[in-house]
Amino acid sequence: MAAVRRYNKWAGNPNGTPEDPEKCVAEVSDEGYGGFLLRQCSNKRGKGPDGLLCGIHARQHARRPNSLWIPENDSTDKENQ
Numbered sequence: 001m002a003a004v005r006r007y008n009k010w011a012g013n014p015n016g017t018p019e020d021p022e023k024c025v026a027e028v029s030d031e032g033y034g035g036f037l038l039r040q041c042s043n044k045r046g047k048g049p050d051g052l053l054c055g056i057h058a059r060q061h062a063r064r065p066n067s068l069w070i071p072e073n074d075s076t077d078k079e080n081q
C-alpha cells in the first residue's frame, strides 16, 4: 500500500487528512475558527521538483526552499500495522 502524506495532523485529528494525489503537496495555513488550520494546497500540481507543486509553490520553492512545508510520506501508518 502506498504511503501518503497527511495534513492537519494533531492530537485532536490523529489520522490527519490524506493527500489528494491531484493537488500540490505544499501544506498551507488558513485562518479558521479561533486559529490557523493546516491543509494541503488546493491548486493542481505539475510544477517544481517531481511535478509535485503548483506554479505558486514551485516559484516559492525555487527562491526559498526552507519556507515551504511539505509533509513526509507517512510510512508508519497505523492502518498498516
Ligand SMILES: [Zn+2]
Binding pocket: 024, 025, 026, 041, 042, 043, 053, 054, 055, 056, 057
Ligand atoms: Zn501549492
